[in-house]
Amino acid sequence: xxxxxxxxxxxxxxxxxxxxxxxxxxxxxxxxxxxxxxxxxxxxxxxxxxxxxxxxxxxxxxxxxxxxxxxxxxxxxxxxxxxxxxxxxxxxxxxxxxxxxxxxxxxxxxxxxxxxxxxxxxxxxxxxxxxxxxxxxxxxxx
Numbered sequence: 625x626x627x628x629x630x631x632x633x634x635x636x637x638x639x640x641x642x643x644x645x646x647x648x649x650x651x652x653x654x655x656x657x658x659x660x661x662x663x664x665x666x667x668x669x670x671x672x673x674x675x676x677x678x679x680x681x682x683x684x685x686x687x688x689x690x691x692x693x694x695x696x697x698x699x700x701x702x703x704x705x706x707x708x709x710x711x712x713x714x715x716x717x718x719x720x721x722x723x724x725x726x727x728x729x730x731x732x733x734x735x736x737x738x739x740x741x742x743x744x745x746x747x748x749x750x751x752x753x754x755x756x757x758x759x760x761x762x763x764x765x766x
Contacts, residue, residue, distance in 0.1 A: 626732070627652065629690045632739070633681035633697045634747040635673030638663065644673035647750025648681030650688055658688055661750025674699035675720035677747070678706070679727055686730040693734045698744045706736040 633648040647661040664676050678697060685693050697703055701717070706724060711717035728734045741748065 626691045628692045628694055628733075629657065629685060629688075630694045630696055631681040631685050632744050632747040633674075633677040633695065634744055634751055635670070635675070635677035635699075636748075636751045637668075637670055637673060642667060644668045644676060645751040646673060646677035646680055647747040648677055648684050649746045649750065650681075650684055650690070651746075656746075658684055659750060660684055669716075671699075671701065672716065672720070674702045675717070675724070677751075678702055679720070679724050682724065682727040682730075682734070686727065691732045693731050695734065695736045696739045696744065697736075697747070698739055698741045700738055703736045703738040 630651045631648055632651065633646070635644060635646045637643070638645050644664040644667065645662065646664060648659065649656055650658040660680060664673065668676070674697065678695060678699075681695060682693070695703075695706070701711075705711050705717060705721050711721065
């Protein structure tokens with residue numbers, strides 16, 4: 625029987641109103657199999673960044689031949705939507721959810737689980753930019 629893989633995912637904004645950054649880490653038996661992280665080539669919101677991270681994390685697992693997947697993220701809204709709670713009057717979330725559902729069809733099983741940020745640090749660390757990636761006006765100097 626095929627064993628489960630897990631993908632920890634996280635999305636955020638590089639700076640308020642700016643570029644989205646995502647991180648996703650594919651894990652099996654507590655060992656990192658593959659990972660991705662970096663900027664998304666367009667601006668968005670924190671919510672959009674979480675959806676992008678979910679979808680890119682699922683694509684990462686599919687590229688690695690995973691058949692049974694547990695997606696773990698710290699966005700309650702994204703996890704709740706993927707577990708059946710429909711987005712109310714949020715057409716952006718509905719569009720992303722439809723994209724994610726299409727990717728979900730690539731797996732025999734795919735589950736979605738919320739994890740607190742402290743259990744998602746590996747994915748969060750993939751979204752931390754290098755200082756040269758942040759516009760100078762956004763850098764905080766002490």
